[in-house]
Amino acid sequence: MGKANDRHRINERNGTKRSCSRHLLFIFFFLYAISSGHLQMAEAEEMKLKLPLGLKTSALKIPADNPITKGKVVLGRFLFFDKRLSKDDRISCATCHIPVLAFTDRQPVSIGINRQQGGRSAPTALNRAFTNVQFWDGRAPTLEAQSVGPLTNPIEHGFMNNDEMVAKLNSIDGYKKQFKMVFKTGITVETVGKAIATYQRTFLSGNSPFDRFDAGNDSKAISDTAKRGLKLFRGKARCGICHAGFNFSDESFHNLGVGWGHEVVDVGRYNVTQKKKDIGGFKTPTLREIEHTAPYMHDGSLATLDDVVAFYNQGGVTNPFLSQLVMPLKLNDMEQKDLVAFLKTLSGEGWQQIKEPETFPK
Ligand code: HEC
Ligand code: HEC
Numbered sequence: 001m002g003k004a005n006d007r008h009r010i011n012e013r014n015g016t017k018r019s020c021s022r023h024l025l026f027i028f029f030f031l032y033a034i035s036s037g038h039l040q041m042a043e044a045e046e047m048k049l050k051l052p053l054g055l056k057t058s059a060l061k062i063p064a065d066n067p068i069t070k071g072k073v074v075l076g077r078f079l080f081f082d083k084r085l086s087k088d089d090r091i092s093c094a095t096c097h098i099p100v101l102a103f104t105d106r107q108p109v110s111i112g113i114n115r116q117q118g119g120r121s122a123p124t125a126l127n128r129a130f131t132n133v134q135f136w137d138g139r140a141p142t143l144e145a146q147s148v149g150p151l152t153n154p155i156e157h158g159f160m161n162n163d164e165m166v167a168k169l170n171s172i173d174g175y176k177k178q179f180k181m182v183f184k185t186g187i188t189v190e191t192v193g194k195a196i197a198t199y200q201r202t203f204l205s206g207n208s209p210f211d212r213f214d215a216g217n218d219s220k221a222i223s224d225t226a227k228r229g230l231k232l233f234r235g236k237a238r239c240g241i242c243h244a245g246f247n248f249s250d251e252s253f254h255n256l257g258v259g260w261g262h263e264v265v266d267v268g269r270y271n272v273t274q275k276k277k278d279i280g281g282f283k284t285p286t287l288r289e290i291e292h293t294a295p296y297m298h299d300g301s302l303a304t305l306d307d308v309v310a311f312y313n314q315g316g317v318t319n320p321f322l323s324q325l326v327m328p329l330k331l332n333d334m335e336q337k338d339l340v341a342f343l344k345t346l347s348g349e350g351w352q353q354i355k356e357p358e359t360f361p362k
Contacts, residue, residue, distance in 0.1 A: 043071030054211030076199025087158035108300025121300035147196035174361025208348030229342025257317025
C-alpha cells in the first residue's frame with residue numbers, strides 16, 4: 001500500500017516535472033511566435049459571427065478581401081475607442097457612438113472636434129454587418145469606406161487628410177507592430193478601414209422580444225398591445241413598406257419631409273446622385289434598439305417615439321419631393337400607443353458586452 005502510494009507520488013512528481021518542462025517549451029514557443037510574427041496564424045484564422053435569434057447569416061455582407069479575423073477585431077477595437085485617432089487627442093468613434101446608448105450620443109446633432117456641431121444626428125452603428133451603403137445619404141458604398149470617413153471630417157476627428165492620420169498612427173510603435181502582424185502592408189488608410197469595419201461588424205442586435213415572438217414562435221414574448229402594434233406596422237400604418245425585413249430597413253432612400261419648412265434644407269441623397277428625385281431623401285434606418293437611440297430622424301428633430309408616430313400619422317411634412325408612400329394614416333390614440341409598444345419590443349442583445357479596452361498600444 002505504502003509502496004504503491006510512494007510510487008504514485010513519484011510518478012506524480014515526474015509528471016509534474018514533465019508538464020513543467022512542457023509549459024516552459026510552450027512559453028518559449030509563445031515568445032518566439034510573438035517576436036517572429038507567427039501568431040498571425042491564430043490571429044488570421046477566419047472567425048464566424050454568432051448571430052442572435054432573428055438575424056440571418058445569409059444576409060451578412062462581408063467583403064471577400066476583408067474576412068473577419070480575431071487580429072482585426074482586436075485592432076479595430078483599439079482604433080474605435082482610441083482618442084489619439086483624432087487631430088487633438090480628444091475624439092474617438094465612441095465619442096459619438098457610445099456603446100451603452102446603443103452606439104448613439106443622445107444629441108440631436110453630434111458634437112465633434114473643438115465642440116463643432118455637424119448638421120446630422122449620429123445613427124446607431126449596430127447591425128452594419130448586413131448593409132453595404134452607409135450614412136444617412138448613402139455616400140459610403142462600403143463599411144470599409146465609412147470607417148475612415150469621419151477621420152478626415154473637419155468637424156469630427158479633424159485630420160487634414162489620410163496621410164496625416166496614417167503618420168500619427170505610425171508614430172505609435174504598438175500600432176506599427178500590431179498592424180504589421182495583421183496586415184502585410186502595415187498602416188494604410190485601407191487597413192485602418194478594414195480593421196474598424198471588421199470590429200463594427202461585431203456590433204449586433206437580435207434576440208429581442210419581437211424575435212422571440214416572430215422567429216422563436218414564443219407567443220408570450222410580447223404583450224397584446226405590442227401584437228396589435230406589429231399588425232399595424234405591417235398593415236394599416238404602412239411602416240413595413242420601408243422598414244422591411246429582419247433589420248427593418250429597405251436600405252433605400254425616401255423623402256418624409258423631415259426638416260422642411262426651415263430656412264436651410266438638407267438635400268440628403270441628392271448630394272450623392274445629383275438626381276432631382278433624390279432631393280431630401282434619406283436612408284431608411286434600422287429600427288432595432290430604437291427605444292435607446294432618441295432623438296430621432298437625420299436631424300434629431302423628434303424627441304420621442306410618440307412624436308415619430310404622430311409625425312407619420314399626419315403624413316410627414318408636405319414638400320415638392322415627398323415620397324408617395326407617405327400619407328396621413330388616420331390612426332387613433334390607441335393605435336398610436338400600440339405602435340410605440342411594438343417598437344419597444346425591438347430591444348435585444350448582442351452588443352451589451354462591448355466595452356472600451358483598458359489599455360491601448362503604446
Ligand atoms: C463627432 C461625432 C462622430 C464621430 C467622432 C464619429 N461619428 Fe459616426 N456618425 C456621426 C454622424 C453625425 C453620422 C451621420 C452622418 C451622415 O450620415 O451624414 C455618423 C454615421 C456613422 C455610421 C453610419 C450608420 C448608418 O446607418 O449609415 C457609422 C457606421 C459610423 N458613423 C461609425 C463611426 C466610426 C467607425 C467612427 C470612427 C472612425 C465614427 N463613426 C466617428 C457622428 C460621429
Ligand atoms: C416611405 C418609407 C417609410 C415609411 C412608410 C416609414 N418610414 Fe420610418 N423612416 C424612413 C426614413 C427614410 C427615415 C429617416 C428619415 C429622415 O431622417 O429624414 C425613417 C425614420 C424613422 C425613425 C427614426 C429612426 C432613427 O434612428 O432616427 C423611426 C422610429 C421610424 N422611421 C419609424 C417608422 C414607423 C413607426 C413607421 C410607420 C408609422 C414608419 N417609420 C414608416 C422611411 C419610412
